[in-house]
Amino acid sequence: MLILDNRSPSQLVNNTLDSENLDNNDPNPKALSLSTIKVATNDFSSxxxxxxxxxxxxxxGILPRGQEIAVKRLSKTSTQGHEEFANEVALTARLQHIYLVRVLGFCIEGDEKMLIYEYMPNKSLDHYLYDPIR
Structure with a gap:
């Protein structure tokens, strides 16, 4: 079992953050409420x-203080359980590489499970990975 800042994954995901701003330099993912994410994404607008x-x-999504985020919403048909999702959050938050978008947080509320990433504006990651000049 992975431990993140002395809390088990289950303890980590049961702590919902009231903050409206995620710190890009904090290695620990933050829990966001479903209501915060709904506001940020305009209720998952198309x-x-x-x-x-x-x-x-x-x-x-855009958080109230202007921070742009990308929200991956786990498909309703997924069979991934609460503990498996918590372990995934803990593991992906620890992965840091120049070519990986950082996981900033997560949401587990009711049957909703989401990962919150830093938003990469303008182009896809493929553009940066396969750019012949870079």
Whole structure:
């Protein structure tokens, strides 16, 4: 079992943050409430949908203090449980690499499970990875 800042994954995901701003330099993911994420994404508006992958849809959001985020919303058909999701949050938060977008936080509320990433504006990660000049 992974331990993140002396809390188990279950303890980590049961602590919902009231803050409206995520610190990009903090290595520990922060829990955000579903209501905060709904406001940030305009209730998961199709206008804010960036795409969809195996995990589920991804939405752009803006927190009240102006910070841009990308929200990966776990598909409702996923069989991933609470503890597995908590372990995934803990593991992905510890991964840091120049070519990886940072996990800033998460949301687990009711049957909703979401990962909150830093938002990469303008172009996809592929553009930066396969740019022949860089």
């Amino acid at each position: 206008a804010n949908k960036l795409g969809e992958g195996g995990f589920g849809p991804v939405y752009k």
